[in-house]
Amino acid sequence: xxxxxxxxxxxxxxxxxxxxxxxxxxxxxxxxxxxxxxxxxxxxxxxxxxxxxxxxxxxxxxxxxxxxxxxxxxxxxxxxxxxxxxxxxxxxxxxxxxxxxxxxxxxxxxxxxxxxxxxxxxxxxxxxxxxxxxxxxxxxxxxxxxxxxxxxxxxxxxxxxxxxxxxxxxxxxxxxxxxxxxxxxxxxxxxxxxxxxxxxxxxxxxxxxxxxxxxxxxxxxxxxxxxxxxxxxxxxxxxxxxxxxxxxxxxxxxxxxxxxxxxxxxxxxxxxxxxxxxxxxxxxxxxxxxxxxxxxxxxxxxxxxxxxxxxxxxxxxxxxxxxxxxxxxxxxxxxxxxx
Amino acid sequence: xxxxxxxxxxxxxxxxxxxxxxxxxxxxxxxxxxxxxxxxxxxxxxxxxxxxxxxxxxxxxxxxxxxxxxxxxxxxxxxxxxxxxxxxxxxxxxxxxxxxxxxxxxxxxxxxxxxxxxxxxxxxxxxxxxxxxxxxxxxxxxxxxxxxxxxxxxxxxxxxxxxxxxxxxxxxxxxxxxxxxxxxxxxxxxxxxxxxxxxxxxxxxxxxxxxxxxxxxxxxxxxxxxxxxxxxxxxxxxxxxxxxxxxxxxxxxxxxxxxxxxxxxxxxxxxxxxxxxxxxxxxxxxxxxxxxxxxxxxxxxxxxxxxxxxxxxxxxxxxxxxxxxxxxxxxxxxxxxxx
Numbered sequence: 001x002x003x004x005x006x007x008x009x010x011x012x013x014x015x016x017x018x019x020x021x022x023x024x025x026x027x028x029x030x031x032x033x034x035x036x037x038x039x040x041x042x043x044x045x046x047x048x049x050x051x052x053x054x055x056x057x058x059x060x061x062x063x064x065x066x067x068x069x070x071x072x073x074x075x076x077x078x079x080x081x082x083x084x085x086x087x088x089x090x091x092x093x094x095x096x097x098x099x100x101x102x103x104x105x106x107x108x109x110x111x112x113x114x115x116x117x118x119x120x121x122x123x124x125x126x127x128x129x130x131x132x133x134x135x136x137x138x139x140x141x142x143x144x145x146x147x148x149x150x151x152x153x154x155x156x157x158x159x160x161x162x163x164x165x166x167x168x169x170x171x172x173x174x175x176x177x178x179x180x181x182x183x184x185x186x187x188x189x190x191x192x193x194x195x196x197x198x199x200x201x202x203x204x205x206x207x208x209x210x211x212x213x214x215x216x217x218x219x220x221x222x223x224x225x226x227x228x229x230x231x232x233x234x235x236x237x238x239x240x241x242x243x244x245x246x247x248x249x250x251x252x253x254x255x256x257x258x259x260x261x262x263x264x265x266x267x268x269x270x271x272x273x274x275x276x277x278x279x280x281x282x283x284x285x286x287x288x289x290x291x292x293x294x295x296x297x298x299x300x301x302x303x304x305x306x307x308x309x310x311x312x313x314x315x316x317x318x319x320x321x322x323x324x325x326x327x328x329x330x331x332x333x334x335x336x337x338x339x
Numbered sequence: 340x341x342x343x344x345x346x347x348x349x350x351x352x353x354x355x356x357x358x359x360x361x362x363x364x365x366x367x368x369x370x371x372x373x374x375x376x377x378x379x380x381x382x383x384x385x386x387x388x389x390x391x392x393x394x395x396x397x398x399x400x401x402x403x404x405x406x407x408x409x410x411x412x413x414x415x416x417x418x419x420x421x422x423x424x425x426x427x428x429x430x431x432x433x434x435x436x437x438x439x440x441x442x443x444x445x446x447x448x449x450x451x452x453x454x455x456x457x458x459x460x461x462x463x464x465x466x467x468x469x470x471x472x473x474x475x476x477x478x479x480x481x482x483x484x485x486x487x488x489x490x491x492x493x494x495x496x497x498x499x500x501x502x503x504x505x506x507x508x509x510x511x512x513x514x515x516x517x518x519x520x521x522x523x524x525x526x527x528x529x530x531x532x533x534x535x536x537x538x539x540x541x542x543x544x545x546x547x548x549x550x551x552x553x554x555x556x557x558x559x560x561x562x563x564x565x566x567x568x569x570x571x572x573x574x575x576x577x578x579x580x581x582x583x584x585x586x587x588x589x590x591x592x593x594x595x596x597x598x599x600x601x602x603x604x605x606x607x608x609x610x611x612x613x614x615x616x617x618x619x620x621x622x623x624x625x626x627x628x629x630x631x632x633x634x635x636x637x638x639x640x641x642x643x644x645x646x647x648x649x650x651x652x653x654x655x656x657x658x659x660x661x662x663x664x665x666x667x668x669x670x671x672x673x674x675x676x677x678x
Contacts, residue, residue, distance in 0.1 A: 130582055140516055143524040177479055177570035185482040185567035212575030216582040228524035229571055231516035232564075236551030236572045240579040243469055243555040247614060248587075251607040258607070261600040268590040268597070275586060 001029075003312050004092035007036040008061045008079035009099025011299045014040045017098055020305025022048045027306075030313055033092055035083040058082040064099070068106035080104055084111035087291045094292035094312040096283060098300050104293055105141050105286060112291035115321070117328035120145065121288035122153045122227065123295060124160050125234060128275055131218025135161050136175075138227035139234050139284060145226035147191040150174070154195065155331060156287040156324055157222035158204035163318040164285075164311075165221075173210030173220035175229060183209060187226060203331040241276045245269075282307030285315055292321060340368075342651050343431035346375040347400045347418040348438025350638045353379045356437055359644025361387045366645075369652055372431050374422045397421040403438070407445035419443055423450040426630045433631035433651040435622060437639050443632055444480050444625060451630035454660070456667035459484065460627035461492045461566065462634060463499050464573060467614055470557025474500050475514075477566035478573055478623060484565035486530040489513070493534070494670060495626040495663055496561035497543035502657040503624075503650075504560075512549030512559035514568060522548060526565060542670040580615045584608075621646030624654055631660060 005021040007014045018034060018041050025032040026048065034041050035056045045053055058079040062071040072081060080100075084107045086092035097104045101123070109121060122138035137157045142149060154172045161170035174192055176184040181192050188209070195206045207220045212233065215223050225233065248269075252262050282304070283294035292315045296308040344360040346353045357373060357380050364371040365387065373380050374395045384392055397418040401410040411420060419439075423446045425431035436443045440462070448460060461477035476496045481488060493511045500509035513531055515523040520531050527548070534545045546559045551572065554562050564572065587608075591601050621643070622633035631654045635647040 128582070130585060143516060175571060177482060177567050177574070185565070188567070211578075212571055212573070213578035213581065215575070216578035225571075226524070228516050228527070229568055232514060232551055232568055233571055233575045234551070235516075236554070236575045237579045239550075239552035239555035240576045241583055242552065243467070244580055244583045244611070244615065246469060247611055248607070251611055252604065255607070258603060261603045264597060264600045265591065265604070268587070268594070272583070272586055272590055276583065 001313060001316050002031040002033060002092045003309055003316070004033040004035055004056070004083040004086045004095045005305075005309065006079040006083040006095065006097040007034050007041060008058070009097055009298075010296070010305075011099070012301060015044065016302050017300070017305050018044045020300070020302035021096070021309060022050060022053065023302060023306045024309030025050050025053050028052070028309075028313060032309075033086060035086070036079045056082060056086065062100055062103040066100075066103065068100070068102040069110070071103060072107050072110055080107050081111070084108055084291070084293070088112060093316040094294065096294045096296065096305070096308050096312045098283075098296035098305060098308070099298045101140065101295055104295050108286055108289050108291060108293040112289045115288055115290055115325050115328060118152050118156070118288040118324070120149045120152070121286055122156060123284050124157055124287050125230075125284040126165075126282070127215070127234075127237070129216050129218035133165060134215055134218060134221060134223060135165070136215070136223045136225070136230055136233065137287065138225065138230050140227045140231035141286060143226065143228040143231075145187060147187065147194045150187070150191040150224050150226070151194055152288070152328075154204050154206070154222070154224045155327065157224060159323055159327055160285065160287060160320060161221045163320055163323055164314050167221050169205050170221035171205050171207040172222045172224060173207045173214065175215070175223050175225035175233065176209035176211065179209050179211060179214070181209060203327060245273060245276075282311040285311065285320070287320070287324065290321065292316060340652060340655050341370040341372060341431045342648055342655070343372040343374055343395070343422040343425045343434045344644075344648065345418040345422040345434065345436040346373050346380060347397070348436055348637075349635070349644075350438070351640060354383065355641050356639070356644050357383045359639070359641035360435070360648060361389060361392065362641060362645045363648030364389050364392050367391070367648075367652060371648075372422075372425060374418045374425070395421060395425065401439055401442040401446075405439075405442065407439070407441040408449070410442060411446050411449055419446050420450070423447055423630070423632070427451060432655040433633065435633045435635065435644070435647050435651045437622075437635035437644060437647070438637045440479060440634055443634050447625055447628050447630060447632040451628045454627055454629055454664050454667060457491050457495070457627040457663070459488045459491070460625055461495060462623050463496055463626050464569075464623040465504075465621070466554070466573075466576070468555050468557035472504060473554055473557060473560060473562060474504070475554070475562045475564070475569055475572065476626065477564065477569050479566045479570040480625060482565065482567040482570075484526060486526065486533045489526070489530040489563050489565070490533055491627070491667075493543050493545070493561070493563045494666065496563060498662055498666055499624065499626060499659060500560045502659055502662055503653050506560050508544050509560035510544050510546040511561045511563060512546045512553065514554070514562050514564035514572065515548040515550065518548050518550060518553070520548060542666060584612060584615075621650040624650065624659070626659070626663065629660060631655060
């Protein structure tokens with residue numbers, strides 16, 4: 001197994017990403033291809049003494065301000081482009097990239113193309129819940145969707161939860177503004193009707209509509225929505241978690257008398273922060289393309305990069321791309337959406 | 340000032356809502372009209388000894404399972420219908436109702452009608468942030484919007500933040516999946532372009548696009564989005580806050596040795612919970628109609644009902660309806676949406 005890691009993205013710099021990838025390589029029997037500026041990678045690699053790592057030079061970087069599709073054409077030597085090509089040429093089995101999500105999506109799509117039968121790709125983001133991990137898709141790849149896109153996301157999310165996360169018969173929820181089937185915007189109402197048709201042949205287990213609070217209670221294994229709503233959902237969640245932890249910290253540190261009581265509790269707070277931090281949970285796979293791309297959070301530290309690499313190895317081992325390809329062929333075409 | 344309270348809704352029952360309304364009446368010089376079953380209201384009122392409270396009998400209730408518009412016609416003696424009529428007939432200045440949001444919206448709309456120049460109503464929900472209160476609208480009244488609706492929400496939200504919350508020159512953010520103007524789904528991109536046109540004449544202060552985390556950092560005073568996205572945002576936020584507090588509680592109580600350290604911190608946790616609990620923050624006004632309706636959270640306790648009543652008094656005192664009416668007339672019509 002060969003994992004290509006684009007080390008040039010991320011808020012924390014190429015050195016940190018390199019360190020994370022090297023940690024992953026140390027714990028793995030996979031071959032790691034580190035794509036980026038050799039001047040940064042070489043010293044880290046030398047220190048590590050690892051032999052299952054190769055440097056693939058790539059001297060350009062797609063900046064956050066670059067238009068993704070333009071950058072793809074104008075920067076053929078950008079690390080993410082070089083990494084995607086390694087996968088295309090079967091010199092790597094998966095690409096891990098941190099940072100510019102838009103660029104990662106555009107480059108992956110343009111280099112690998114979509115799986116036949118999948119109209120639009122989706123980012124599947126693992127989230128914490130009271131019962132374990134919930135997968136939300138789409139977290140931002142396709143902001144505007146039609147009911148068929150959501151149907152395909154449900155199918156891909158189901159396969160991902162089963163094959164990669166090991167959840168048998170994953171239950172799928174449709175994110176809505178109420179549990180009743182009558183709730184939703186036009187898209188969700190039409191998608192609900194579509195999901196309910198020909199339920200015998202439906203290639204996934206549909207639970208029904210879910211609200212945000214159901215998601216965090218762990219009512220379902222997979223939550224499906226359009227990429228705009230999913231991204232808003234995710235960032236609202238991050239924002240609230242951050243605010244709660246901050247308010248708690250402020251509340252506790254405002255009362256100096258309490259300090260001796262707070263100190264022994266620190267490990268509990270640390271553990272809580274870790275549970276909530278979704279950089280911790282490793283990267284999110286971009287599903288629906290003829291290749292595996294794991295997208296890490298921009299603020300990933302070395303540990304988060306390590307987790308993203310592990311997610312890539314799991315995705316390769318579970319043959320997620322070929323499984324989606326096979327099941328899309330096998331699955332009956334989704335019924336015509338109701339008018 | 341006369342406030343009508345529909346005491347029959349809410350998860351906790353009519354007695355609790357009655358108690359909350361009576362608490363509000365006790366602290367206020369306003370006249371309170373309690374609409375509902377006299378058999379429930381009378382004993383509570385007798386105990387209170389208050390003289391600024393009147394009972395308006397209403398023997399029907401719109402259940403959560405009733406279709407709102409159908410119920411409006413079939414249950415003319417439902418408490419929320421009777422309450423809305425009191426406002427229509429100018430026997431009350433505002434209606435407070437807890438529970439079935441759909442019914443409250445439908446009944447208010449059908450009884451009062453929309454303000455001329457406002458195409459769709461919006462629920463303006465106050466949220467906590469690191470810098471104070473942020474108003475989110477629409478939180479669920481209009482799930483499918485066009486750019487003009489969002490423009491009107493921005494105007495109404497601005498007026499509400501200024502007149503009722505006392506924020507001078509409130510800044511308005513457009514909820515999106517990225518801060519850049521190029522981000523968003525089709526609706527948000529078109530709304531952004533509309534908001535940016537003729538900026539000299541724009542009747543509100545537009546900050547730009549905001550993400551969920553910006554909202555909770557308090558980057559703006561008002562956040563505008565369609566009612567579906569707003570509702571998902573709200574419920575995701577509730578879900579995360581609930582999960583964080585639950586995980587913290589579990590983490591702390593799992594280690595018995597820590598109990599002596601946890602006890603002195605309880606007031607801090609209680610305060611945090613209070614800050615986050617948005618039932619605490621009083622009800623959310625339904626804006627855009629020819630009348631004031633404050634919608635309380637279904638799980639409101641007496642204290643939350645009291646807060647919703649206060650919100651109603653503030654809305655009446657600030658003449659929010661006539662202010663919106665005047666400013667909509669004064670404001671130049673929004674420019675034609677770009678194609």
